[in-house]
Amino acid sequence: MNIGVETEKIEFKKTTGELREGITSLASMLNKNGYGVLYFGVKDNGEVVGQQIGDRTLREISQSIANFIKPQVIPTIEHELVDDKNVIKIEVRGSEKPYSAYGRYYMRSADEDRELSPTALKELMDRQSSSDILTLIPSPVQALTFNKLKIAYVTAGLTVEQATFEDNTGLKNGDGKYNMMAFLLADENDISIKVVTFAGKDKMDLIKRNEYGGTSLVTAIDKVLDYMESINETKVTMGNHRRTEEKLFDMPSFKEAWQNACIHTKWDKGNPPAVYIFSDRIEIISTGGLPVDLNKEEFYKGISKPVNSKLQKIFGQLGYVEQTGHGVPIIINNYGKQAFDIMDNYINVTIPFNYEKKSIIGIDVDNEISINEAEQRVINYISKNSSITIRELVAISGYSDGYIRKMLKSLKEKNVIERRGGNKAGKWIIIMQNRGETL
Structure with missing residues (x-):
């Protein structure tokens, strides 16, 4: 049987005795296309001859690829039967060009692997550093729709031309396939966007995890902001016939940090941005660090070097961001440079709360009992349904089973609630009535 011809994305090798040459071809195809397929057990003309496969054959191929292609890639290695003959298929993808094989750099040209000269290598590196990776990497799913993105354009007062929309917004790569940016902006995807809440100042006690992913990044960003x-509660202080109000945190600063995290993260690394809420602060983390041509001082001054330029352009058209870089100075003005923890592979923005967040109920002014927001919510649920179960509290609140039990125990110890009767027929009794919330 004949399975085709060699191309810029496909290479045939008769046996694994040509493993070194095959690995060279993989690196060569990665440099040309960011993708390549290598078959063992197939002649150069596409004729399937079969490959002997031992107990360690696939493992040795995997180890050789890991050892001799740099930067490292994770291949997909499969054993196939073609006309009852063993064939090994190896598939690689990568966006961190240039790739070397055995310390040398190659570029695919038709069905040949040509070693790059120093000049050609420099050109490849320069081109890679200036390219928009999200528009080059193919989407893992090609059956995509963009109704939510189109609605966002219409809402922003822009005209949507159905026939040319996908091309005009750059949702396809050079091969005519939907790219990774399209996957991010599609109506449905499998990208997770989480807001995680912890009980204290560390990650020891997780109480809530909100999921806003699985949908267009435009929608996910809005859901998190909402x-x-x-x-973002308001603290009201009365004194000397004056009333003052203070928000828990500066929402414009969070908005800038969150939108920047979503738009400038290196999505090709596979780690989406996330929000962590602690008892005293918010942390927004994104992947990728600073662009290679931007230092910290330039970053603090608000100089803009977009990581994903076409994605930023789309959000600019929708009115989410500007290219003036004013977001970073806004955060620094409110919270200082220490708000940014800039690492090689991550940027973490910390927004401290302006005051301690708590709710209080009590019998009198001199005998107040502290109740946090989560406990107050549980009390409210119990006041509406004295027969409510722990399972129902978990379902309605979104808190974990363990945290619900911990809060109930705390409230009983504070003599705020008590349980009367058994687990099945018993009821919750609120001993102290809420006099209102003080923040």
């Missing part, structure tokens, strides 16, 4: 706005 949620954070909903928890």
